[in-house]
Amino acid sequence: MIKKILFILIISALASSIYGFILYKKGSPIFTSKKAAFQKIKAKPAGFDEVLKLYEQGVVIFVDVRDEKAYRKAHLPGAVLFNPNMKEPPRDKVIVIYNDENTYPQAFEAAKWFSEKGYRVLLFFDGLRIWKEQGKEVVTSEGC
Amino acid sequence: MKAVENIVAGLLGAIFIFSGIVKIIDPVLFYRDIMEYKIFPRPVAIAGTLFMPWLELFCGILVLFYSFRKPASLLIAAMNLFFIIIVSIVLLKGIRPECGCFGPFSEEASVGLIIRDLIFLAMSLFLFFRTS
Secondary structure, X not given: OHHHHHHHHHHHXXXXXXXXXXXXXXXXXXXXXXXXXXXXXXXXXXXXXXXXXXHHHOOEEEEEOOXXXXXXHEEOOOOEEOOOOXXXXXXXXXXEEEOOOOOHHHHHHHHHHHHHXXXXXXXXXXXXXXXXXXXXXXXXXXXX | OHHHHHHHHHHHHHHHHHHHHHXXXXXXXXXXXXXXXXXXXXXXXXXXXXXXXXXXXXXXXXXXXXXXXXXHHHHHHHHHXXXXXXXXXXXXXXXXXXXXXXXXXXOEOOHHHHHHHHHHHHHHHHHHHHOO
């Protein structure tokens, strides 16, 4: 029976290796490290001050890449929830993508999507937490 | 009794084949669910994202065949035990992530989920001990 267990483990490992190789070649977000993703998608990280300045100029569209539940709980003012079938925002806006610690792959996926369409894209990592820490207003489900 | 064994094997096989396929189709969603558990470092999460769906799929297929039923059911039991431990840890930590069990059809981690996994564990152990 041990041989059969090993057989199942080996074919699973082989299949997952081939599968992993295909996903890697296709540039799947699960392999995207922060640094590599910057080089590929031409988006740059932005700090609070830069984001706030653009926000006050009214040229920003915040894009939230977390899940819908987290979005409903709290999001940045005017933020839209990212999905690849979403309506494209006006081209003259700066796209500021924010995430949390668990959604780096989604942030890069969204950044790639917008940068391929020619938008100016900024990545505001862990943006909601930083925004709140700076005493700025966030929108909750009650405020939607 | 043979008929009961075959029905249990069919059910368990179908569940694990389905569970494997939905994860293979959408690895990013599965990866995200694993990361939300906040237990595994990133390399382990990537390895799990790639390996677990295939193990589930092959175990699901092979449990349908009598000659492979015993090893496949033992592996399914081991996976369920692992899932029960992981879900218990996150519940104790007060986190309630999506379980990631069935891709987009997943539910929130809960006591109900542990009970469901215990039923799967019982089914797989039943097959293991009934198969000669």
